[in-house]
Each structure stands twice: as structure tokens, then as C-alpha cells.
Amino acid sequence: xxxxxxxxxxxxxxxxxxxxxxxxxxxxxxxxxxxxxxxxxxxxxxxxxxxxxxxxxxxxxxxxxxxxxxxxxxxxxxxxxxxxxxxxxxxxxxxxxxxxxxxxxxxxxxxxxxxxxxxxxxxxxxxxxxxxxxxxxxxxxxxxxxxxxxxxxxxxxxxxxxxxxxxxxxxxxxxxxxxxxxxxxxxxxxxxxxxxxxxxxxxxxxxxxxxxxxxxxxxxxxxxxxxxxxxxxxxxxxxxxxxxxxxxxxxxxxxxxxxxxxxxxxxxxxxxxxxxxxxxxxxxxxxxxxxxxxxxxxxxxxxxxxxxxxxxxxxxxxxxxxxxxxxxxxxxxxxxxxxxxxxxxxxxxxxxxxxxxxxxxxxxxxxxxxxxxxxxxxxxxxxxxxxxxxxxxxxxxxxxxxxxxxxxxxxxxxxxxxxxxxxxxxxxxxxxxxxxxxxxxxxxxxxxxxxxxxxxxxxxxxxxxxxxxxxxxxxxxxxxxxxxxxxxxxxxxxxxxxxxxxxxxxxxxxxxxxxxxxxxxxxxxxxxxxxxxxxxxxxxxxxxxxxxxxxxxxxxxxxxxxxxxxxxxxxxxxxxxxxxxxxxxxxxxxxxxxxxxxxxxxxxxxxxxxxxxxxxxxxxxxxxxxxxxxxxxxxxxxxxxxxxxxxxxxxxxxxxxxxxxxxxxxxxxxxxxxxxxxxxxxxxxxxxxxxxxxxxxxxxxxxxxxxxxxxxxxxxxxxxxxxxxxxxxxxxxxxxxxxxxxxxxxxxxxxxxxxxxxxxxxxxxxxxxxxxxxxxxxxxxxxxxxxxxxxxxxxxxxxxxxxxxxxxxxxxxxxxxxxxxxxxxxxxx
DNA sequence: AGCACGCCGACT
DNA sequence: GTCGGCGTGCTC
Numbered sequence: 001x002x003x004x005x006x007x008x009x010x011x012x013x014x015x016x017x018x019x020x021x022x023x024x025x026x027x028x029x030x031x032x033x034x035x036x037x038x039x040x041x042x043x044x045x046x047x048x049x050x051x052x053x054x055x056x057x058x059x060x061x062x063x064x065x066x067x068x069x070x071x072x073x074x075x076x077x078x079x080x081x082x083x084x085x086x087x088x089x090x091x092x093x094x095x096x097x098x099x100x101x102x103x104x105x106x107x108x109x110x111x112x113x114x115x116x117x118x119x120x121x122x123x124x125x126x127x128x129x130x131x132x133x134x135x136x137x138x139x140x141x142x143x144x145x146x147x148x149x150x151x152x153x154x155x156x157x158x159x160x161x162x163x164x165x166x167x168x169x170x171x172x173x174x175x176x177x178x179x180x181x182x183x184x185x186x187x188x189x190x191x192x193x194x195x196x197x198x199x200x201x202x203x204x205x206x207x208x209x210x211x212x213x214x215x216x217x218x219x220x221x222x223x224x225x226x227x228x229x230x231x232x233x234x235x236x237x238x239x240x241x242x243x244x245x246x247x248x249x250x251x252x253x254x255x256x257x258x259x260x261x262x263x264x265x266x267x268x269x270x271x272x273x274x275x276x277x278x279x280x281x282x283x284x285x286x287x288x289x290x291x292x293x294x295x296x297x298x299x300x301x302x303x304x305x306x307x308x309x310x311x312x313x314x315x316x317x318x319x320x321x322x323x324x325x326x327x328x329x330x331x332x333x334x335x336x337x338x339x340x341x342x343x344x345x346x347x348x349x350x351x352x353x354x355x356x357x358x359x360x361x362x363x364x365x366x367x368x369x370x371x372x373x374x375x376x377x378x379x380x381x382x383x384x385x386x387x388x389x390x391x392x393x394x395x396x397x398x399x400x401x402x403x404x405x406x407x408x409x410x411x412x413x414x415x416x417x418x419x420x421x422x423x424x425x426x427x428x429x430x431x432x433x434x435x436x437x438x439x440x441x442x443x444x445x446x447x448x449x450x451x452x453x454x455x456x457x458x459x460x461x462x463x464x465x466x467x468x469x470x471x472x473x474x475x476x477x478x479x480x481x482x483x484x485x486x487x488x489x490x491x492x493x494x495x496x497x498x499x500x501x502x503x504x505x506x507x508x509x510x511x512x513x514x515x516x517x518x519x520x521x522x523x524x525x526x527x528x529x530x531x532x533x534x535x536x537x538x539x540x541x542x543x544x545x546x547x548x549x550x551x552x553x554x555x556x557x558x559x560x561x562x563x564x565x566x567x568x569x570x571x572x573x574x575x576x577x578x579x580x581x582x583x584x585x586x587x588x589x590x591x592x593x594x595x596x597x598x599x600x601x602x603x604x605x606x607x608x609x610x611x612x613x614x615x616x617x618x619x620x621x622x623x624x625x626x627x628x629x630x631x632x633x634x635x636x637x638x639x640x641x642x643x644x645x646x647x648x649x650x651x652x653x654x655x656x657x658x659x660x661x662x663x664x665x666x667x668x669x670x671x672x673x674x675x676x677x678x679x680x681x682x683x684x685x686x687x688x689x690x691x692x693x694x695x696x697x698x699x700x701x702x703x704x705x706x707x708x709x710x711x712x713x714x715x716x717x718x719x720x721x722x723x724x725x726x727x728x729x730x731x732x733x734x735x736x737x738x739x740x741x742x743x744x745x746x747x748x749x750x751x752x753x754x755x756x757x758x759x760x761x762x763x764x765x766x767x768x769x770x771x772x773x774x775x776x777x778x779x780x781x782x783x784x785x786x787x788x789x790x791x792x793x794x795x796x797x798x799x800x801x802x803x804x805x806x807x808x809x810x811x812x813x814x815x816x817x818x819x820x821x822x823x824x825x826x827x828x829x
Numbered sequence: 830a831g832c833a834c835g836c837c838g839a840c841t
Numbered sequence: 842g843t844c845g846g847c848g849t850g851c852t853c
Contacts, residue, residue: 009852013830020853043852044833066853140843167845173833174844815830 001058003029005069007051008098009042010112014806017097019054023066032056032069035077035084037110039070039187048187050112052102053077054084073189078106082435083398089431095802095821096421104421105396107373114187116159118150118172121182142171143180150181159183197238198264199252205231208260217258222251227260238263285320288312288465292321295463297328300403300439307433307440309455312465313474313703314445314674319349320469322406323356325441326387330357334403335380338389339425341412341635343367344606347613348638349408350389357387364390364397392417392425395432402438405429409635410442410451411667413826422822426451445674446667446705449712450723475645475676475683477669477701481692482649493580493588498646498686502593502626510643510681511619512626514589515633515672516582517652519602520544523579525552527567534563540776545577546604547587557778585628585648601629634671640679645672650689650697657773658827659721662696666708669700720790722824728787728801729825731772734817737781743817744769744783750804750812751785758796765790765797773829780818786828798823 003024009016022040024032032038034053042049048070060066079087087101124132136147145165150157162168175181201208208227212219219227225245230236238252255261285293292310299305312318326336338353340346343365353361362385364376379385380397388397392415395405407415407429415425426442433440442451442460455462468474480495490496505512524542526533534543536554543552543561551560567575577584582602589598599615606612619627620639627633653665669687677683689697699708717724732747734740748769755763767786775782789797804812805819813819 004853007853011830011852015830016852018853022853040853043831045831047832064853169833170845 003032004057004060004066005032005038005053006055006057007038007040007053007069008102009040010050010052010099010102011042012099014097014809017099017806020051021057021060021064021066022051023068024056025068028069028072032072033077034081035079037073037078039073039112039189041067041070041185045116045185047116047185048112048114050110052079052098054088073110073112080398083396085435086396086428086432090421090423090428093427094421094423094823095798095806100420104393104423107370107377111190112187113190114185116183117156117186118146118159118162118175118181118183119156120147120150121176121179123179124181139180143175146171146175146181196265199226199230199236199238199241200234200262200264201227201230202260202262212260217260220251222247223255226251226255230261285317285324286467286469286471288467289317289321289324289469292463292465293324293328295461296321296325296439296441300329300332300334303437305437305439306459306461307430307442308463309447309451309460310441310443310463310465311447311452311455311705312443312445312463313468314671315468315470315472315474315678316445316465317469318408318443318465319352321465322408322441322443323353325404325406325439326357329403329439330360330386332403334401335386335399336388336404336406337394337397337399337402338387339392339394339405339407339415339429340389341391341409341414343389343391344612346389346635347616353387353389360384360386362388362390364388364394366391366393392423395425395428402432402436404439404441405433406441406443409444411444411446411448412635416824416826418826422825424824446670449663449709449716452709453713453723470679472677472680472682474703475673475685477673477685477687477703479692479697479701480686480688482688482690492592493585493648494592494646495686495688498688499592501644501684501686502589502646505644506593506596506625508643509641511622511624511639511641512644512646513633513639513642513672513675514585514626514628514646514648515630515668516580516585516628516648517630517668518544518579518581519604519630520546520553520555520581520583522547522577522581522584525563525575525577527570527572528574528576529572530567530570532567532569534561537561538776538779540774544581547577547583556774580649582628582630589626589628596626597624598626598628599624601627601632603630606632631668633675634668637675638678639675641681642676642678643681643683645676645683645685647672647685647687650687651691654689654691654694654696658829659716659719660827662694662712662715665694665696666700666705666712669697670703670705673700720788725788725790726794727824727828728789728797729822729828730785730787730801730805731782731820731822732769732784732813732817733777733780733782733820734814735779735781736816739814740781740783740817741769743813744785746812747804747819748785750808751800754800754803760792762791765792784828 004021005024006019006021009020032053034056036053038051038053039048040051083105087098090101091098127135136144146162149162159172172183176183203211226241226247229245242249256263296308310318310321322338329336340349343363350363362376362379376385377398380388380399388394407426410426417423429440432438454460480497482495485495502512522545524533525545534552536543536557536559538559539554539556541554541556544555545563546553550563552563553560565575566573582600586598586600590596599619601615605615618624622641647669650665650669653661653668673685676685687701691697695711696708699711716722732740732744752763765788769783769785772782772784787797801821805821
């Protein structure tokens with residue numbers, strides 16, 4: 001019986017984002033499985049490309065011509081059927097391509113390179129040397145050049161290496177047609193796996209000297225050293241040997257040539273103990289923690305269990321709960337995934353897991369190279385890594401028996417991807433939990449409003465932890481009204497109250513954390529006379545002033561320019577920086593408190609590898625009294641000597657033009673406050689704001705999450721925001737402003753037309769087209785249309801957007817504009 | 830997208 | 842008739 005395979009072809013465009021049907025050749029019928037990686041001829045030139053088998057069928061659904069699969073690329077399928085389902089689900093949910101999803105869940109451990117080659121045609125090969133020479137001499141000069149190059153390259157040359165010849169494609173075409181050369185595609189399948197080389201002697205220790213003598217082998221002193229070393233050390237890694245003995249690779253290969261040693265290649269990852277033994281440590285868990293652990297572990301093998309949401313105040317010991325749950329799972333033979341918001345910011349968490357569980361803890365994040373990712377995947381498949389800590393992409397790790405997924409600080413925006421596929425790790429985790437019966441645990445001190453609403457609707461089992469693990473109360477938050485500070489003549493960024501508390505903390509040898517949501521020195525530079533504001537040349541963004549080298553820097557594209565003394569517009573010298581950034585805080589702090597030691601933690605000081613750890617260690621070792629930082633500070637840092645937290649301006653986040661800004665304010669205030677008083681010392685928080693009456697501030701200072709939730713959910717309901725509606729953002733961008741605008745309008749008109757055809761005449765759920773809040777990034781103008789699934793079924797809405805933006809893309813949009821679809825985006829800038 | 834192919838004008 | 846360049850349309 002005939003067999004056919006429906007495959008997804010590796011080609012990075014939406015135009016080929018379909019399932020293609022290929023005939024399965026006779027010799028592969030037995031072997032080929034769904035999830036296999038195969039090689040198929042694609043396009044008119046039958047270019048060999050990598051493809052992924054999604055389905056195997058034994059009849060053709062319609063009368064289409066098919067080509068045959070060339071070969072299967074790996075012994076085993078790389079995807080299980082549940083992973084294929086996940087790809088299909090994500091593609092549909094986030095309106096992205098198959099390949100976007102495949103790239104996400106399968107690190108490119110293998111690289112398939114294809115290239116076109118030219119060889120002498122079979123006809124010419126039949127000629128003898130003199131005939132050939134005569135034939136060539138009569139050819140066009142350019143033809144001769146090509147043949148020369150082919151012969152120089154041992155009868156075969158890559159077409160891409162001939163590109164320096166003008167009009168080469170035409171020349172090759174004609175030579176091909178005239179049967180002078182033949183053109184065809186070749187490929188190479190690279191395995192991108194890291195291997196380690198081990199050395200060992202080929203014979204017993206005693207025999208070796210005799211063998212050397214008997215065969216009269218000359219050994220250099222270095223070579224003798226290696227042999228002696230190997231007598232006493234078994235299985236030496238080649239790099240170690242080279243380093244310890246200070247020998248070159250040449251000496252080692254030469255010993256190998258003399259058949260005295262063997263070289264053995266093995267997979268890169270270390271061999272940790274693969275059998276897990278629980279290292280019992282007395283941990284004092286409080287009743288609430290124990291309840292949470294019991295609840296989750298007792299239901300681990302229940303079918304159709306709901307996901308859990310742990311709402312625990314800052315410092316409530318959620319990590320201990322996670323670790324106990326994971327420990328239980330391990331003892332039951334189940335593996336775990338722990339998602340953290342940003343791997344770089346959580347060295348403390350990783351340390352805690354490694355201390356407790358040892359070598360079976362793996363780390364995974366997007367900054368790893370493709371090869372490194374592949375190594376981690378292999379270790380997971382081999383059962384050598386059983387707990388994986390990572391950013392959102394760690395969710396797709398190929399565990400054989402996954403039992404637990406934990407998402408820590410799940411309210412963080414980093415769980416939503418900004419690039420294709422623009423997935424939400426929480427949504428995907430829920431999908432996976434449902435399909436695989438995994439225990440999913442979301443934890444946060446400040447749950448996002450939409451998920452908490454769902455918890456109240458019984459989609460989650462809500463577990464509350466209301467007391468801190470150290471039994472200390474949460475630090476008191478004191479509000480300072482900055483309007484009054486101005487009235488009493490304090491123009492400084494620091495209120496008198498905050499200054500007083502800083503003094504007090506330093507006197508008592510305690511530490512201080514100051515939080516400000518903006519890096520740099522000043523938020524913008526402008527001319528006091530004419531109001532000119534320095535802007536980025538590439539983006540619609542004002543430049544942030546960085547005092548050290550007197551430049552304005554764009555925080556979107558990195559553009560920098562020197563700030564002149566005179567206004568480029570009116571020529572006046574009243575050019576001044578406005579607003580405050582972390583740099584300015586540092587400067588002003590040093591003005592007020594002489595001899596104070598300050599550390600600054602923001603994107604500017606932590607961009608170098610290892611610099612974050614350095615800053616954290618310095619602060620931990622009390623080398624500085626004050627740590628100034630941005631958002632980064634809110635993410636789970638634990639310093640026992642911090643007694644004072646200063647929030648310098650809560651308004652900055654509050655006034656952000658986004659519907660989630662109140663939620664973000666509440667979360668940041670709560671999280672940052674939670675950094676104080678984490679050990680035996682009690683903490684205090686000073687919060688400075690101009691808007692003392694705002695409910696986000698009032699609720700936050702009382703740690704009243706429920707109250708904030710009640711206030712906020714009413715507003716969300718009235719305006720139809722999440723969780724009551726989904727929001728879909730379509731951004732059209734391009735270098736030509738008019739074209740972008742026109743295309744946005746074109747899309748709007750097409751959508752309206754389709755909706756009217758379906759009898760829908762109320763378009764209030766569509767906003768736009770409008771220029772984006774940030775109307776230009778990197779020389780690209782941006783227009784936006786926003787949709788809410790108000791009065792329209794989400795799948796109908798998505799179907800229409802998909803039809804316009806993907807299926808009919810070429811008709812609706814110019815090829816020079818870029819169309820980006822985001823389902824429930826983090827922000828709508 | 831990326832590739833092959835076909836059409837057309839220029840030039841010998 | 843040949844060369845060089847560009848526009849077009851399809852991909853199992």
C-alpha cells in the first residue's frame with residue numbers, strides 16, 4: 001500500500017507555511033514515523049530541505065502530484081505526538097508559522113546546509129583529454145572560466161563561489177541547457193553536538209614499556225610524561241591532560257598514531273549521579289507552607305486536577321514549598337520544570353536549588369548557544385537532568401516523565417514572549433498540564449489581575465500564605481507626599497523623611513535599597529527657552545541623558561549623541577536635563593551623605609557578563625550601604641541587612657499610558673517593599689509620590705491585595721479589558737510612513753468589508769488605525785489596529801485577522817511593510 | 830522568501 | 842541568434 005507523509009518544510013516565510021504531502025519511498029515505509037526529521041526535494045529546483053513529518057496517511061485526500069521523500073535524517077523521531085499537537089495548538093493560538101514553533105521547542109542541534117553545485121556534464125565526461133581540450137577552446141570566454149574553476153575544484157564547484165562573475169546565473173543556465181555542465185543540489189547535515197575526548201592506554205601498565213622497547217618506538221620526554229600520567233589516572237579528559245602536563249595536542253595525537261593510547265569521544269555533559277537520594281534537611285515549615293505542600297503532593301496522581309495558584313506574601317517561603325513539591329515528585333520518579341522571570345536575575349534561586357538537589361538541576365535560557373541548548377536537551381532525555389530551571393523557553397524541555405511545572409512570580413511580564421511565537425508561558429503551561437496531567441503551580445505575592453480573577457472563577461485551586469516564613473510582619477510602608485516637600489522648600493529628590501531614615505539606617509550599620517524606575521541621569525534633555533527636546537534620530541523617543549560622557553542615549557535602539565551646550569533650535573544656552581534617573585540619584589545621594597558607598601544596579605551597570613553577580617555579592621558583603629536600582633530590584637532578592645527601602649517616585653509607573661499601569665504600580669511597590677526586613681531586623685519602606693490618594697498606592701501601602709483586586713477588576717470590567725476580553729494588536733511597520741499608513745487603512749477597510757459580509761455592523765471593538773504610542777522605532781514607522789473580542793467570537797475575529805494578514809497578505813499589504821500580530825500583548829506601545 | 834523560468838530589448 | 846536583465850508565479 002502506498003504511504004504519504006504530510007510535512008512542514010524548513011523555510012522561513014509565511015508563504016510556505018503549509019503541510020506538504022510527499023510519497024514515502026518503499027524502503028522507508030517501515031521506518032518512517034510521525035515526528036521524524038526528513039529530507040525532501042522542494043520547489044522547482046528540487047532543492048533539498050529539512051522537513052518535519054506531522055502526519056502519515058495511506059491515501060491521497062485530493063488529486064495532487066507528489067514527490068518522494070529522499071531520506072530520514074535521524075534514527076528516532078525528534079518530536080513526540082504531543083509535541084506535534086503543541087506546535088499545531090500554538091500556531092493557531094498565536095497566529096505564527098509552524099517553523100516559529102518548531103524553532104522554539106527544538107533547539108537546532110542539527111544544521112542542514114544546502115548548496116547548489118556545478119559539475120562537468122556527463123556528455124563531456126565521455127570525451128578523452130584531447131577532445132575535451134578542443135571542445136573547451138571553442139567555447140565562450142566566460143564558459144571557459146567556469147569550466148576552469150570546476151576543474152580546479154576537483155570537478156565540482158559551489159555556485160555561490162562563482163557569484164563574483166557577473167550574470168553568473170544566466171551563464172550557468174545556458175551551459176546547463178547546452179549540456180556543457182550539470183547543476184544540482186547537495187546538502188550536509190551537521191550534528192551540532194559538543195563531544196569530549198578521553199584518553200586511555202591501549203594496554204596494561206606493565207606491558208607498555210616492553211612494547212615500546214620491543215618495537216623500538218622513540219618517545220619524547222613529553223610523551224613519556226603523558227604515558228606515566230595515564231598509568232595512574234584513568235579516563236583523562238584531553239583538555240585536562242594538556243593543561244596539567246603542559247603538553248601539546250601534537251604529542252597526544254602522535255601517541256595515538258603509535259597505537260599507545262586510545263581517544264574516546266563522549267557526550268559533553270557530566271555524569272551526575274542519576275539515582276536520586278533525598279538529602280534530608282530539617283526545614284522549619286510553618287502550617288500554611290505545609291498545607292500547600294500537602295495539597296499539591298496529595299493530588300499529584302489525580303486525573304484532571306486543576307492548576308494551583310499560591311498567593312503568598314513576599315518572604316512567605318514559596319521557594320521552600322516548591323522544593324518540597326519537587327522532592328516529592330522526584331521520589332515518585334517524576335521530573336520538574338521551574339520557570340523564573342529572568343534567569344540572569346535569579347542566581348540566588350539557582351544556588352538554592354543546586355545546593356539542595358545537586359547535579360540533577362539543569363539551567364536553560366535563551367542566551368545559551370544552540371549547541372548548549374542541545375546538550376541540555378540531551379542530558380534531559382538521558383535522565384541526567386531531572387529539574388530544569390529556566391526562562392519561559394525551558395517549558396519545552398523534552399522530559400520523559402514530567403510531573404511538575406512551577407512558574408515563580410508568574411505576574412512578571414517576561415512570561416509573555418515578544419517575538420514569534422508570541423506565546424504566554426502561563427497559557428502554554430496550562431495547555432501542557434491539561435494534556436499531560438502535570439501539576440502546575442503558579443506562585444506570586446502579587447498575582448496578575450487576570451489570573452487571579454480566573455482563580456476566583458475556580459479555574460485554579462487558590463492557596464493563600466498570609467504570614468512570612470520568619471514570622472516578622474511585613475515592613476511598614478510610609479507615604480510621603482512630595483507636594484508638601486516642595487511647599488517646605490525641599491527641592492531634592494529625597495524627602496526629609498527619607499533622608500532621616502537613610503541616616504538612621506547607616507548609623508545602625510544597616511543597608512538601604514532605593515528604587516527608581518528609570519536608568520540614566522535624566523529622563524530627557526530640553527531647552528528651557530524654546531522647549532526643544534532632544535530626540536532619537538531613529539525612534540520617536542526622547543533621549544535619556546547619561547552624564548558620564550555627556551550623551552543622550554535612546555533606550556530603544558541604543559543610538560547616542562552628544563548633547564551640545566546650545567539649543568540646536570533657538571541657539572540659547574538654557575539646555576538642561578529634566579527628570580531623574582538612577583545616575584542622578586547616586587550623585588545627589590553622595591552630595592547629601594558624604595563618604596557613603598553606593599552601588600547601582602540597572603541595565604547600564606549589569607550588561608557585562610558576571611557584573612550583576614559582582615554587584616549582588618558586594619552588597620551582600622556590605623561593601624556598600626546603599627543599592628540603587630530599577631525594576632531588577634523587585635525580583636526575589638534576599639539581603640538580610642536591608643531595613644530600609646525607598647521608592648523614590650511611584651508616579652512614574654502610575655502615569656504610564658497603558659491599562660496595566662495601576663497593576664504594575666501595585667506589584668512593584670509590593671515587591672520592592674518585600675526586600676526590606678527579610679531576616680530578624682524589622683524593615684520600613686518610604687514611598688514618595690505626588691498622587692497619595694490613588695487606589696493603587698493606598699492599597700499597596702496596606703498590603704491589601706484583595707482590596708486592590710476589587711478596585712481594579714471593576715475598572716477592567718467597565719472598559720472591557722483583560723480578563724473580560726482578549727486583545728489583539730496588529731502593528732504595521734516600515735520605512736515609508738505613507739505606505740505604512742495606507743496599508744493600515746487598507747487592512748482596516750478589508751476587515752470592515754468582511755465583517756459587513758457577515759452581518760456585523762458595529763465596529764466599536766476595533767480601535768484604529770492609529771500611529772503607535774511610539775510611532776517610530778529604528779527608522780521604522782509604526783501604525784496599529786487594536787481589537788477586543790467584545791461582541792464578537794474570538795475565533796471568528798482571529799480567523800478574519802489571519803485571513804487578511806496571512807492568507808491574503810500579498811493582496812492587502814505591500815511587501816515592504818512588516819505585519820506583526822500579538823494576542824494579549826504586554827503593552828500596546 | 831527564494832528560486833526557476835520566461836519574456837523582451839539590445840547587440841552582434 | 843545570443844546576451845543580460847527583470848518581472849512573475851509557484852512551492853506537495
